[in-house]
Amino acid sequence: MSAALAPAHESGVVEAILAARAANEPLLIQGRGTKAGMLRPVQAARGLSTRNLTDVSLYSPQELIISAGAGITIPDLEAKLAEGGQGIIAEPPDLSALLGTEGVQTLGGVVATNLSGPRRVAWGAMRDHVMGVRAVNGAGEVIRSGGRVLKNVTGLDLCKLLTGSYGTLAVLTEVTLKVLPRAELTGSLLLPGLDAVQGVAALSAALGSPYGVSGAAWLPADAAERVPELAGRGAVAVVRIEDFARSVEYRLGRLTTDLAVFGTPVLLDDGASRAAWRAIRDAMPLRAEPGDAVWRVSVRPSNGPAAITALEATGARCFLDWGGGLVWIAGPPALHDSVMATALAGRGTWTVLRAPEPMRAAVDVIPAEAPALARITRRVKAAMDPSGILNPGRLYAGV
Amino acid sequence: MIAQPPPKADIIARRPEIIAGLRALVPASGLISEELRLKPYETDGLPAYRQIPLAVVLPETTEQVAAVLAFCHKNGVRVVPRGAGTSLSGGALPMADSVVIGLMRMNRILDIDYGDRCATVQAGVTNIGITNAVSAEGFFYAPDPSSQLACMIGGNVGMNSGGAHCLKYGVTANNLLGLKIVTMEGDVLDIGGAHLDAAGYDWLGLMTGSEGMLAMVTEVTVRILRAPEGARAMLVAFDANETAGRAVDAIIGSGIIPVALEFMDRPAIHACEAFAHAGYPLDAEALLIIEVEGSVAEQDDLLGRIAALCEPFHPISLRVSQSAEESIAIWKGRKGAFGAVGRISPDYLCMDGTIPTGQLPFVLRRIGEMSDAYGLKVANIFHAGDGNLHPLIMFDANLAGNFEHAEAFGADILKLCVEVGGCLTGEHGVGVEKRELMRVQFTDIELDQQRRIKSAFDPDWLLNPSKVFPLVDMPVTAMPGTAMPVAA
Structure with missing residues (x-):
């Protein structure tokens, strides 16, 4: 593959796509390429990167809105938001350690993969906070959807369609996000010694309380050992509150009482809580050996314990986030069939985050769609990328 | 006035055959074909527009919906989905050659x-x-x-x-x-x-x-x-829209996100107070209803912080609800705003634009100028936290041309919303009402893109085809082998 194009303006993205279309040559669409190892590999003549589209064109803290080029790095975006005391709501993970990639991820990359962290269980996914996009479709046309306001039902919501579409429908050039104030204080409760079933029951009780829990994870002993703040207590359930300081203290107190049936909780202070949840966010509890594959499985939360039990029996290493609804899995690539079966049994979905390239090219990296839906997928792909040049095959073979 | 696409003559001609076909697919009481019984389905929450449909079916199961849609697909019959018919944008307005599929029997x-x-x-x-x-x-x-x-x-x-x-x-x-x-x-x-x-x-x-x-x-x-442990509202009144807008900025900028942050202008305050007797201050130009959640102590803490944030803007009154009953009374006025305006004007149009919240004072000033120019009164309620503006334009449909005048006023307001960086509709939808305005917000290329996605789901444009997109003749790249809608 020849060197990636990395235009500094949207017009350059348009030109690159028009040229690729004229030559009928597929493009590998990327930000900084930190997620290249996720899902299926792309066979492309050339790369097109948005890494140089980094301008913040609008930041209005009072309106809870920021618009930035797709290539801005997440740390740069967070730094800009910190000026207004705000942050990205969905808490996107930095998976570079897990994926073994160098460099920092971009806003476009996080949006294109709809990558959300622990706060997703309470405050929604990345896709819930994408208020507007500018993008270039596969015909080289600039398409805007949404805008810079928080409530908008004007026309089809292409913000949602493009978020999580892995660059297969259009190249994001600018994203407008809803943002929120950073919490004054964070605190967590740790419930040691619970098995997966008891642990998820405790998380469910916490999430079903009126106290605004914003993180709920369960880690088996070996996973907890990898996070200093959680280590030394065996398996742990951990729940988080983020709010004004007075509320955090009050709510942690109430939860301690309400969760007494699950044992006596250990309190994590602000610093320990932030460190522990950063580790959970970035999947640090997951031990992935060099040859291992890594999956995320999303199931009904109460199906999380059965999923983890079934997978551990095959030799996989796992932990649960999102109140039991997100199963992080690492293990030999040969476990893929077990992962698929477990996801289907839990009436959920799987995503291959990391695996040897031949495997990623050969297996269903996400669930295949029902035939009638797969037809719609192909037609929507054709409606946005008529020549099929944008990240072909990234999600499904032949699409 | 809003045009409808011309009905398909062959469908109208085949009406008895189509009705017989539908009759086989749903329980006997679930098919309506007599004109008198079709009448209630001729309009929705935008009653200025009416059209009796070809037929109405009321399926009870997903399988019946599937059978009806497959039948309509096979026969080229247009379909209009309908829930309770409360759309304020004409989203459920039938066409003469369409079958309305009503979902009210699927209520389990x-x-x-x-x-x-x-x-x-x-x-x-x-x-x-x-x-x-x-x-x-x-x-x-x-x-x-x-x-x-x-x-x-x-x-x-x-x-x-x-x-x-x-x-x-x-x-x-x-x-x-x-x-x-x-x-x-x-x-x-x-x-x-x-x-x-x-x-x-x-x-x-x-x-x-x-x-x-x-x-x-x-x-x-x-x-x-x-549900949270509790919720409580406060009322803060100001002598100018600009001041209220600055207070909203100060609250959000402080890091407090109230669960609700509602704004009413002077005409809305007066209409709602006459209706609900909620104790709204009648000398105010702008009123904020601010609600917070949590334990009583948390509510006290947040309401205290908000009161302190409002203080520099010299509110002319500030009242914190002391009880759940008082909060309900405060909300009763706001939630009854549509009914309240209905009492003081024979008819009204409820608009639904969204604007960047910082533009509120400018937009309200412009709406006031337009109100004078059109000679029509308007009351504004505004979800101040998220920028969603609901101007209620008052008119009298019995006066010749008054409705068209109100519609033109409304369209000018929505164009203004787009000009200041907002959008045509925050939560009511485009429907038929704002269809032709879509070109104010989107380029032809963008509308064409959205149309092609519609075609990917519904290649023959049979599902609610006269909504959202302008009916004007414009170049549209059809998917291979698909038919696009014909211009009116």
Whole structure:
């Protein structure tokens, strides 16, 4: 593959796509390429990167809105938001350690993969906070959807369609996000010694309380050992509150009482809580050996314990986030069939985050769609990328 | 006035045959074909526009919906989905050659799971019906449009309905987990489920707010939330819109996100007070209703902080509710705003633009100037936290030309919303009402892109085809082998 194009303006993205279309040559669409190892590999003549589209064109803290080029790095975006005391709501993970990639991820990359962290269980996914996009479709046309306001039902919501579409429908050039104030204080409760079933029951009780829990994870002993703040207590359930300081203290107190049936909780202070949840966010509890594959499985939360039990029996290493609804899995690539079966049994979905390239090219990296839906997928792909040049095959073979 | 596409002559000619075909697909009482009984379906919450449909079917199961859609697809019959018919944008307005599929008989709650915090209901369950089903356990369904007593969750999905509490809890799209949909071809598909993140394209997000143009929704899985310990409102009155706007900025800028932050201008205050006797100050130019949640101590803390933040803007009155009853009275005025305006004017049009919140004073000043120029009164209510503006334009339909005058005023307001960086509709949808204005917000290329996505779901343009997109003749690249709508 020849060197990636990395235009500094949207017009350059348009030109690159028009040229690729004229030559009928597929493009590998990327930000900084930190997620290249996720899902299926792309066979492309050339790369097109948005890494140089980094301008913040609008930041209005009072309106809870920021618009930035797709290539801005997440740390740069967070730094800009910190000026207004705000942050990205969905808490996107930095998976570079897990994926073994160098460099920092971009806003476009996080949006294109709809990558959300622990706060997703309470405050929604990345896709819930994408208020507007500018993008270039596969015909080289600039398409805007949404805008810079928080409530908008004007026309089809292409913000949602493009978020999580892995660059297969259009190249994001600018994203407008809803943002929120950073919490004054964070605190967590740790419930040691619970098995997966008891642990998820405790998380469910916490999430079903009126106290605004914003993180709920369960880690088996070996996973907890990898996070200093959680280590030394065996398996742990951990729940988080983020709010004004007075509320955090009050709510942690109430939860301690309400969760007494699950044992006596250990309190994590602000610093320990932030460190522990950063580790959970970035999947640090997951031990992935060099040859291992890594999956995320999303199931009904109460199906999380059965999923983890079934997978551990095959030799996989796992932990649960999102109140039991997100199963992080690492293990030999040969476990893929077990992962698929477990996801289907839990009436959920799987995503291959990391695996040897031949495997990623050969297996269903996400669930295949029902035939009638797969037809719609192909037609929507054709409606946005008529020549099929944008990240072909990234999600499904032949699409 | 808004045009409708010409009916297909062959469909009108084949009406008896089509009705006989539909009769075989639904229970006898679920097919309506007599003109007198079709009459209630001729309009929705935008009653200025009326059209008796070819027929109405009221299916009771997803399988019946699938059979009806497959039949209509095979016969080239246009379909208009309908929930409770509360659309304020004419989203359920029939066409003369269309079959209306009404979902009101699909009103069962199928599953409630408090542990997993979700509920699955048929599309004809009312918005409030979901909350009522889970409130005994302390849970609720968050989006709360003003029409929540009547409107159905299937329609909420179609219009991505919001409400007064979106600032904290989001709109319909943010509170959905799964859908059961039926395509125009009659295929039944499950989108999402009870899990949080689906893989593949975000069909759930694309369906939400698609105004019944992509597929019909028959079942909905929603997130249910545990209700907060309590909630309390405060009223803060100012002597100028600009001052109220600056106070809103100060509150949000401080890091406090109230659960609701509602703004009313002077005409709205007067109309609502006359209706609800909520104790709104009649000497104010602008009134904020601010609601916070939590324990009593947390409420006190937040309301105290907000009062302190408002102080530099010299509110002419500031009243913190002392009880749940007082909070209900404060909300009664705001929630009754439409009825209140209905009492002081023979007719009114409810507009629904969104603006960047910082533009509020400028927009209200411009609306005031337009109100003078048009000679029509307007009351403004505004979800100040999220920028969603509802001007209520008062007119008298019995005066010749007055309705058209009001419509033109409304269109000018929506154009202004787009000019200042906002959009045509925050939560009511485009429907037929704002169809021709879409070109103010979007380029032809962008509209063409949206049309091609519509074609991907419904290649023959049979599902709610006269909504959302301008009917004007414009170049559209059809998908291979697909037909595009004919210009009116």
